[in-house]
Amino acid sequence: MVHTQEKYDIVIVGAGPVGILLSLCMSRWGYKVKHIDNRPVPTSTGRADGIQPRSTEILRNLGLKRQMMAYEPAKVYDVAFWDPLADGKGIHRTGSWPSCPRFIDTRYPFTTLLHQGKIERIFLREIEKAGTRVERPWTITGFKNDGQDPTYPVEVNLKSLDTNVIENVRTKYLFSGEGAKSLVRDQLQIAIHHKDPISYVWGVMDGVVRTNFPDIE
Structure with missing residues (x-):
């Protein structure tokens, strides 16, 4: 099943923080937006759950x-990092500094921690108010x-993962907010340099911790 070609000012692929920020701005400014997420x-x-001062x-x-x-x-307001000792027996503090460097002039000198899903839902409500879903x-x-339409030069092929419905649309701009695994970037042969998925290993815990560890408040 193929739909007729609808025309949009911009097609946004991906509804993470970057995609929904752009979608909200474009929708509020009155542009016709097609926004999808897989x-x-x-x-x-x-x-991610850390919101930096400029983002706030x-x-x-x-x-x-x-x-x-x-x-x-x-x-x-402050962060500390601990690493294993050379002999592997215990850990030691390797760095401690303000979350927001003091040379940055901001009214919010701290990192705000909030679940990404809650942030997304705030944006999604506002996007719908502006007329985009x-x-x-x-x-x-x-x-x-393909050069067939100078005003809407890009043909974008989309597919519903639920129903296998195919939709081909035309747009002035195509924006990829897909993250590391991006079909748009791959098709344009734009490589990610210095991407090492194991260069840093993070463990994240959400809970109440009873501990005498010195850097936990």
Whole structure:
């Protein structure tokens, strides 16, 4: 089943933080936006949860900061890092510094910690108010600039992961917010340099910890 070609100012692939920020801005400015994401629901577990001071300023400018702070998120003013000792017996502190360097002039000198799914839902509500809906679960299967329409030069091929419905649309701009695994970037042969998936290994725990560890408050 193939739909007729609808035309959009921009097609956004991916509804992570970058994609939904762009989608909200473009929708509020009155552009016709096609926005898809291959996940059936917004983020439910894990992923990023640290909001930097400049990002908090952007949220304030967008009128979203109050909604974020209504969750009473943690505010991190200082961070400390610990590494194993050379002999492997124990750990030691290797660094401790302010979460926001003091030379940065900001009204929010801290990192805000809030589950990414909650942040996404704030944006998604505002995006819908502006007239755009993130369509799920849809994926991009290809795209090309075929020269058939100088105003909407890019043909984008989309597919529903639920129903296998195929939709071909035309757009002025195609934006990839897919993250590390990007079909758009791969088709354009844009490589990611210095990507090492095991250069840092993180463990994240959400809970109440009873401990005498010196850097936990």
